[in-house]
Amino acid sequence: MRQSIIQWFRFGSPQSFYPLAGRMIPWFWAAAAAFGIAGLWLSFFVAPTDAQQGEGYRIIFVHVPASWMSMFIYLVMAFWAGLGLALNTRVSGMMAQALAPTGALMAALSLWTGALWGKPMWGAWWVWDARLTSELILFFLYLGFMALQAAIDDPRRADKAGAILALVGVVNIPIIYFSVKWWNTLHQGSTINMNKAPSMAHTMLWGMLLMALCFWMYTIAVALVRVRAIILERERHTDWVKHAVE
Amino acid sequence: MQWNSVGEFFAMGGYAFYVWGSFGACVLLMFTEPFLARRRLSEVRKSLIRERLADELELQQKTQ
Amino acid sequence: MNAFLATVRRDLLLALRRKSEVLTAVFFFVIVTSLFPLGIGPEPGLLKKIAPGILWVAALLATLLGLPRLFAADHSDGTLEQMALSPSPLGLLVAGKILAHWLLCGLPLVLLAPVLGLQFDLDASTLGILTLALLLGTPLLSLIGAIGAALTLGLRGGGVLLALLVLPLYIPALIFGAGAVEAHIAGLGAGGHLSLLAAMLALAVFFAPWATTAAVRIALE
Numbered sequence: 001m002r003q004s005i006i007q008w009f010r011f012g013s014p015q016s017f018y019p020l021a022g023r024m025i026p027w028f029w030a031a032a033a034a035f036g037i038a039g040l041w042l043s044f045f046v047a048p049t050d051a052q053q054g055e056g057y058r059i060i061f062v063h064v065p066a067s068w069m070s071m072f073i074y075l076v077m078a079f080w081a082g083l084g085l086a087l088n089t090r091v092s093g094m095m096a097q098a099l100a101p102t103g104a105l106m107a108a109l110s111l112w113t114g115a116l117w118g119k120p121m122w123g124a125w126w127v128w129d130a131r132l133t134s135e136l137i138l139f140f141l142y143l144g145f146m147a148l149q150a151a152i153d154d155p156r157r158a159d160k161a162g163a164i165l166a167l168v169g170v171v172n173i174p175i176i177y178f179s180v181k182w183w184n185t186l187h188q189g190s191t192i193n194m195n196k197a198p199s200m201a202h203t204m205l206w207g208m209l210l211m212a213l214c215f216w217m218y219t220i221a222v223a224l225v226r227v228r229a230i231i232l233e234r235e236r237h238t239d240w241v242k243h244a245v246e
Numbered sequence: 247m248q249w250n251s252v253g254e255f256f257a258m259g260g261y262a263f264y265v266w267g268s269f270g271a272c273v274l275l276m277f278t279e280p281f282l283a284r285r286r287l288s289e290v291r292k293s294l295i296r297e298r299l300a301d302e303l304e305l306q307q308k309t310q
Numbered sequence: 311m312n313a314f315l316a317t318v319r320r321d322l323l324l325a326l327r328r329k330s331e332v333l334t335a336v337f338f339f340v341i342v343t344s345l346f347p348l349g350i351g352p353e354p355g356l357l358k359k360i361a362p363g364i365l366w367v368a369a370l371l372a373t374l375l376g377l378p379r380l381f382a383a384d385h386s387d388g389t390l391e392q393m394a395l396s397p398s399p400l401g402l403l404v405a406g407k408i409l410a411h412w413l414l415c416g417l418p419l420v421l422l423a424p425v426l427g428l429q430f431d432l433d434a435s436t437l438g439i440l441t442l443a444l445l446l447g448t449p450l451l452s453l454i455g456a457i458g459a460a461l462t463l464g465l466r467g468g469g470v471l472l473a474l475l476v477l478p479l480y481i482p483a484l485i486f487g488a489g490a491v492e493a494h495i496a497g498l499g500a501g502g503h504l505s506l507l508a509a510m511l512a513l514a515v516f517f518a519p520w521a522t523t524a525a526v527r528i529a530l531e
Contacts, residue, residue, distance in 0.1 A: 044255075049248055055259035059268045066272070105279055113268040120264050140478040147474050151465045160528040161461045165475060168457055168521055172479050175510065179482035182506075183489060222280050229287040236294060245294045 012089035014231045015240045021224045028221035032214050039210030047203045056120045060204070063113040065212035066106045067131075069219060070138060071173075073103035077145075078170040081163035091227070093159030094234070096166060097149055098226040102219050104142035110135050130184040134177045141169045155234050313398035317406030318413070324383075325414050331379060336418045339372040343426045354431045361430030362440065362491035366484050369419045369444060373451045374476065376415035378469050380407060380459040381526065394530055404526060405519040408456045416448030439494040439504075446507045447487040453511075453518035454479050460525035482510060 043061035050057040077099045084092030114132055115125045126132070145165055152158035235241045249255040258265040325332055346364045347357055384390040384407075393403045423444050424437040432440065458476035462468040490503035 045249070049259065054261060056261035056264055058258070058261075058265050062268050062272045102279065105275055109272055109275060112271050116264045116268045120261055137478050137481060140474070144475040144478065147471055148461060151462070151467060151471055157528055157531060160531075161525065164457070164521055164525050164528070165461055168479065171517070172482070175482050176478070179485040179506075183485045218276060218280075222283055225280060225283040225287055229283065229290055232287070232290040232294060236290070236297075241294060242298055245291045245298075 012087070012091050014090055014094070014235050015238075015244075017091045018228055018231050018244060021228050025221055025224050025228075028217050028224065032217035032221055035210050035214035035217060039207055039214050042203060042207035042210055047207050053121060056117070059113050059117040061207050061211050063110060063117055064208050065215045066110040066113060067135060068212055069215045070103055070106035070110050070135065070142075072216075073099055073106060073219060074138065074141070074166075074173065075170065077103060078166040081159075081166040084159055085163040085167075090159075091231075093155075093163065094227050094230045095223065096162060097159070098223045098230055099219070100142055100146050100149070101226070102222055104139060104146065106215070106219070107135060107139035107142055111139060128184065130177070130181040133180045133184070137176055137180070138173070141173075145169070311402075313396075314402045314406045314409075317403045318410045321407055321410030322413065325410070331376070332414050332418070335372045335375045335415050336422065338375055339368050339419050339422060340426065342368040342371065344429065347429065357430045358432065358495070361427060361432055362488040362495075364430070365423055365426060365440065365491075366444075366447075366488040369423070369448060370451065370477070370480050370484060372419055373415055373448065373455060374473055376411065377455045377459045377472055377476070378462075380411050380456060381463050381529075382468075385463050385529070390526065391530055394527065400526065401519055401523040404456070404460075404523045408452055408519060408522070411456070412449050412452040416452050420444045420448055436491060436494055439500045440491045443487045443490040443500070443504060443507060446504060446511055447483050450483045450507070450511045450514050451480060453514040454483075456522045457518055457525060460522045460529060463526070463529040483507070486510070 039061065043058055047058070047061075049055055077096045080092045080099070081096040083089065084096065111132070114135070118127060118132075119125050145162055148165055149158045149162045152161055232241055232245070256262060256266075343364055346360070350356065350360070381390060384393070394400050396403070420441060424441050427437045427440055455472075455476050458472045458479075461475065462472045465471060486503045486507045490500040490507065493503055494500040
């Protein structure tokens with residue numbers, strides 16, 4: 001038991017995490033590609049045409065995974081940030097920093113695909129639906145996190161300040177979601193029920209799950225690439241870095 | 247399989263712009279982002295290698 | 311507790327010596343709310359409908375205006391460092407500074423809001439709800455804003471960055487605060503909104519000074 005804890009802490013140091021990440025990256029790329037191909041095949045060739053929304057509903061296969069990932073990444077980011085704050089492990093902060101751009105990308109994709117879905121279905125690019133609005137706020141939270149880290153030159157301070165912001169954000173996200181939902185039900189002007197979106201056939205659910213897995217693996221892979229870059233940038237004056245690059 | 251022809255597949259029942267706009271944006275961004283991340287990594291690597299070469303050259307000149 | 315009150319007193323005295331800084335935020339609040347009818351048109355029905363939102367957004371921005379000064383002066387002259395080293399807990403001193411900030415930047419808005427509400431043709435009971443909502447909401451804004459102010463302490467472009475960090479977190483306060491007034495106008499009763507606002511305030515009173523203190527310590531490292 002003790003041995004394994006020490007093992008984990010060993011991977012908390014950039015020096016041992018850098019090669020480990022390098023070995024893991026190809027596997028995650030492969031998994032992302034495999035899930036992606038299977039998911040795309042299912043979403044375009046197996047899933048039946050929807051009775052109400054025709055072929056337009058197929059946007060769901062990227063919209064929902066992107067939304068899921070954008071929320072999930074924020075949680076993971078806050079987890080790493082909190083871990084870094086609590087245990088003072090350097091890699092944790094770097095992981096949080098590496099995840100933020102991908103999270104922002106997912107939020108942006110979710111908004112973009114949401115707009116493209118909304119236009120044919122509801123006749124408007126944007127409606128102030130509770131979920132869309134929360135997603136937009138989540139996007140702002142990512143931007144704030146990245147802007148704060150970019151503004152701080154000292155990486156240790158950037159990690160810690162970012163960690164506090166991420167944790168404050170995580171506490172606030174449920175409150176924000178709840179308040180936006182409340183606001184949405186109060187203003188019945190723009191009632192559009194997203195829940196009556198296609199009644200899920202099993203194949204649709206599977207397609208969505210496979211695409212979500214693809215996005216997940218993609219996120220891990222790209223975050224690992226970025227964390228390697230961050231490790232080298234920050235540790236460039238140490239001896240091991242000079243020997244790590246050939 | 248509900249597609250009778252390639253044209254029908256690309257037309258997406260009239261929703262071509264929306265469906266391909268969504269999937270296209272995802273594909274585009276999800277290829278661009280890893281590309282940018284990789285470039286960032288390789289640039290750090292390159293500059294580190296350059297630094298090391300400079301160090302070695304300096305060392306050689308000193309010993310000569 | 312003495313240290314807490316001493317900090318509040320000190321910050322209030324300092325602010326009274328530089329009155330213009332406090333007055334700027336108040337004038338900003340007045341001017342912004344007066345601009346909206348000019349931009350939208352003087353139709354009373356419409357103005358009445360948008361009044362809660364406008365007054366709340368203006369209050370939000372006015373609070374934001376004073377936030378960078380919350381710690382900046384004490385940071386640049388080293389007072390903050392002395393506070394961190396002093397025997398009384400830093401959290402208490404930070405809480406005192408937040409309270410002083412609210413008394414200077416939040417309370418004047420609360421007191422002014424009923425007057426400005428008259429511009430929008432709000433009746434007496436609505437003005438009462440508006441004031442009550444702001445009374446519960448502005449401390450919340452100061453508390454959340456303090457976290458952002460501490461995080462951006464001494465950074466370049468701090469003011470704009472602060473807005474980017476803090477404004478998304480202000481959204482629940484805005485929704486429930488403006489919602490309380492709207493619900494009252496619609497005859498639905500503002501009780502639910504106000505109690506949710508109070509609940510968020512209680513939560514923030516508990517956690518925000520703590521998070522702010524942690525952020526101040528990081529900035530001082």
